Amino acid sequence: MPWNEGLLPQQIDAASHVGQHGRLLAGPGTGKTLVLTRRVVYLVNERNVDPSQIVALTFTRAAARELKQRIEGELGRERLPRVTTLHSFSLRQLLRNAHRLDTLPQPLRIADDWEERYIILENLRTLLGHRRIKDTRELLSRLASDWESLAADEPGWAPDPAFLGTWRQHREVFGYTLRSELTYQLKRALEQVQDFQIDSPITHLLVDEYQDLNRCDLAVIRGIAAQGSEVFVAGDDDQSIYWFRKAHPEGIRQFPNDYAGARDLPLEICKRCDPEILRLAEFVAALDPDRIPKRTRAEDGRIGGEVKLLRFSNQVEEAEGLARLARYFIQTRGVAPQDILILLRVDTRSAYSNILVRVFADVDVQAAASAQEGSPLDTDPGRILLSYLRLLGNPNDDLSLYQLLKLRQNHIGDETLTRLYDLARNGGIRFSQAAEMVQNDPTRIDRSGQRVQTELANIRHQLQQLQDMMNVDPENQPNISDQIRALTEAVVPEHDDRTTISEYLGSIARSSEVRNISELLSSLQSENEDIEQELVPNCVNILSMHKAKGLTASVVFIPVAEDEHMPGNQEANPGLGDERRLLFVSLTRAKHHLFISYCTRRTGQQRQLGRNSSRLPRSLTRFLRDAPVRPEDGTAFTNRRVQQ
Numbered sequence: 001m002p003w004n005e006g007l008l009p010q011q012i013d014a015a016s017h018v019g020q021h022g023r024l025l026a027g028p029g030t031g032k033t034l035v036l037t038r039r040v041v042y043l044v045n046e047r048n049v050d051p052s053q054i055v056a057l058t059f060t061r062a063a064a065r066e067l068k069q070r071i072e073g074e075l076g077r078e079r080l081p082r083v084t085t086l087h088s089f090s091l092r093q094l095l096r097n098a099h100r101l102d103t104l105p106q107p108l109r110i111a112d113d114w115e116e117r118y119i120i121l122e123n124l125r126t127l128l129g130h131r132r133i134k135d136t137r138e139l140l141s142r143l144a145s146d147w148e149s150l151a152a153d154e155p156g157w158a159p160d161p162a163f164l165g166t167w168r169q170h171r172e173v174f175g176y177t178l179r180s181e182l183t184y185q186l187k188r189a190l191e192q193v194q195d196f197q198i199d200s201p202i203t204h205l206l207v208d209e210y211q212d213l214n215r216c217d218l219a220v221i222r223g224i225a226a227q228g229s230e231v232f233v234a235g236d237d238d239q240s241i242y243w244f245r246k247a248h249p250e251g252i253r254q255f256p257n258d259y260a261g262a263r264d265l266p267l268e269i270c271k272r273c274d275p276e277i278l279r280l281a282e283f284v285a286a287l288d289p290d291r292i293p294k295r296t297r298a299e300d301g302r303i304g305g306e307v308k309l310l311r312f313s314n315q316v317e318e319a320e321g322l323a324r325l326a327r328y329f330i331q332t333r334g335v336a337p338q339d340i341l342i343l344l345r346v347d348t349r350s351a352y353s354n355i356l357v358r359v360f361a362d363v364d365v366q367a368a369a370s371a372q373e374g375s376p377l378d379t380d381p382g383r384i385l386l387s388y389l390r391l392l393g394n395p396n397d398d399l400s401l402y403q404l405l406k407l408r409q410n411h412i413g414d415e416t417l418t419r420l421y422d423l424a425r426n427g428g429i430r431f432s433q434a435a436e437m438v439q440n441d442p443t444r445i446d447r448s449g450q451r452v453q454t455e456l457a458n459i460r461h462q463l464q465q466l467q468d469m470m471n472v473d474p475e476n477q478p479n480i481s482d483q484i485r486a487l488t489e490a491v492v493p494e495h496d497d498r499t500t501i502s503e504y505l506g507s508i509a510r511s512s513e514v515r516n517i518s519e520l521l522s523s524l525q526s527e528n529e530d531i532e533q534e535l536v537p538n539c540v541n542i543l544s545m546h547k548a549k550g551l552t553a554s555v556v557f558i559p560v561a562e563d564e565h566m567p568g569n570q571e572a573n574p575g576l577g578d579e580r581r582l583l584f585v586s587l588t589r590a591k592h593h594l595f596i597s598y599c600t601r602r603t604g605q606q607r608q609l610g611r612n613s614s615r616l617p618r619s620l621t622r623f624l625r626d627a628p629v630r631p632e633d634g635t636a637f638t639n640r641r642v643q644q
Contacts, residue, residue, distance in 0.1 A: 031267060040081060040206070107175075109177065120174075174431055209239075215251075218251050241545075272591055278298050287580055322360075323359045345565050377505075382501050388491055405459075435452070555595075
């Protein structure tokens with residue numbers, strides 16, 4: 001089809017913009033992804049730009065998948081440019097230039113979330129003598145924050161020296177790089193390594209969700225632009241919600257100052273939200289006096305939209321009211337369960353989702369708290385399989401070997417693992433090398449050496465069996481799904497575990513469009529799992545507000561809309577602004593029906609949560625107290641609605 005078919009005039013203007021940097025200011029539902037897609041089509045088909053010289057960076061794997069699928073549908077796979085997340089792009093460039101880097105352990109190995117929590121933090125806590133894991137986590141989080149905010153580059157940067165020295169020694173023994181430092185290491189390399197090479201010239205760089213980039217991310221974009229790239233960014237300062245990773249709306253607000261001569265390309269027509277929903281959302285956004293003024297309106301011919309602010313006495317009445325409304329929309333209005341979202345600001349220890357799931361089940365509506373479900377790879381069988389897969393790629397993967405020794409049924413305890421670590425640390429060698437020394441001479445760690453020797457032999461035997469499975473005729477190489485299934489069956493003993501893990505890895509393989517196990521592992525290690533969303537099909541999905549970004553539904557419920565949680569303890573900027581924008585994003589997930597609820601009191605576990613948790617009365621969030629919709633009794637409203 002023609003590149004401009006079906007586009008509105010503003011969308012055509014934005015998609016065809018060339019010759020200077022551009023900022024696409026796109027509010028919710030205005031067709032940002034459509035414009036990015038057609039821009040790529042325009043560059044390739046109309047401007048004859050080589051697809052290999054176009055790179056599109058997104059914030060999440062899900063966003064990359066959607067954009068890639070849309071572009072492929074227009075151009076075909078053979079003319080597809082590179083579409084990837086910023087983390088994955090950073091990893092790719094660091095891997096390509098690994099021989100030029102002397103500040104990172106080699107080969108480059110990214111520690112995942114589980115490894116960071118249960119190996120790195122636990123080991124550091126012991127080594128530093130901390131009583132609480134919280135104390136260790138705060139120090140590691142502060143280090144990550146300093147990378148993201150570039151405080152680590154400022155004169156006089158002074159991290160805790162004992163922590164920094166212990167961590168650096170630990171990473172040398174285990175040979176890892178933290179996921180949170182990927183972009184920072186790319187930024188440093190672009191600035192400091194003279195012959196650092198991006199894997200192909202980039203003439204056009206497209207950046208989605210620009211408002212969610214932190215100072216370090218922004219510096220990487222500037223580094224690429226300095227090599228001759230024309231930068232085209234898309235975003236909305238009203239939707240900047242990742243303050244916890246030092247993202248800030250000033251990035252997109254200052255774009256014209258950072259890129260002299262850049263042109264503004266606004267989109268005004270919202271095709272997602274009905275007018276009343278958009279009106280409330282715009283009210284919340286306009287509470288920020290520093291926002292970029294923008295005119296967003298519903299498309300012509302779209303009228304109405306339902307917005308209700310419901311007050312309940314307690315959490316039981318709230319759950320019952322929402323459950324009955326959900327059943328009404330499913331059974332009476334024909335809304336599919338997966339077209340209903342419940343968005344929670346907080347769900348500490350599942351205190352809010354548990355009662356919702358239970359009460360929804362009482363009215364025969366299945367609700368899934370997908371935001372609270374851990375990855376199957378975070379179970380012992382999942383970690384063991386993942387460790388074997390990584391060892392197939394690198395037999396000396398220190399973290400994976402440590403995990404197998406720790407998690408397998410082998411009577412090897414933490415004391416023995418500490419002896420192995422000390423052997424490596426004192427000898428200035430890697431953990432896998434220390435393990436090999438013990439395999440050759442068990443007496444190196446006294447009485448437990450024999451058990452380690454036996455276990456290492458068992459692990460190597462299992463690895464050889466898996467390797468034999470993978471060494472098949474290249475012409476008869478099984479597809480990635482069959483490879484995952486075969487490897488899972490060989491390692492995971494329980495049928496239910498095998499099914500869950502295999503299906504999960506298969507979904508990652510499909511979403512990342514990987515072709516083999518090596519590419520699957522690369523995809524897993526580069527993405528930030530905390531911001532990816534997975535929906536459970538045929539269910540009403542309960543998600544955190546952060547994970548709802550990019551999603552939309554006919555019916556959206558936002559319970560627990562109380563000031564004790566929104567903004568909660570974030571009563572000063574920048575946290576206050578982030579909480580307000582988070583509510584704006586949540587409101588604009590709704591297409592037709594939006595129900596916001598709060599309670600005047602909460603009891604039991606829920607009473608203990610939130611700001612001023614000792615106080616029984618609860619109050620409506622300050623962001624909605626003067627809104628153009630008035631609170632009404634939630635139970636009375638629900639009774640009227642379900643009787644229609």
